[in-house]
């Protein structure tokens with residue numbers, strides 16, 4: 001014994017070294033990620049394509065609005081828009097759900113009513129008519 005470390009002590013030292021390396025690695029890789037996720041999500045104009053009409057968040061790839069389209073025989077259909085993954089079913093911090101027509105806040109259980117123009121594959125657009133409250137007067 002004496003000056004020599006037992007194999008068990010070496011094992012602990014190696015483990016501590018690995019843990020320190022993992023922590024250092026995490027600190028390095030985490031920093032830029034944190035600044036990205038901390039910065040507020042881009043806000044767009046309500047009604048613009050790829051923008052949530054309720055909280056104005058610019059939707060990322062694969063993020064879709066939660067909508068319910070009512071069946072209709074015509075080309076124009078009514079649909080309700082519940083929100084995007086950032087404001088429905090849970091509002092993220094920094095997002096505000098409001099109606100682009102009457103500017104009133106839209107409760108999580110409420111929704112916007114929109115008309116869906118589906119005349120052709122290239123001519124598809126949505127017009128927001130209002131929230132449940134201002135549509136019902």
Ligand SMILES: [Zn+2]
Pocket residue numbers: 052053054055056057083084085086087088
């Ligand atoms: Zn939203």
Ligand SMILES: [Zn+2]
Pocket residue numbers: 099100101102103104130131132133134135
């Ligand atoms: Zn409204």
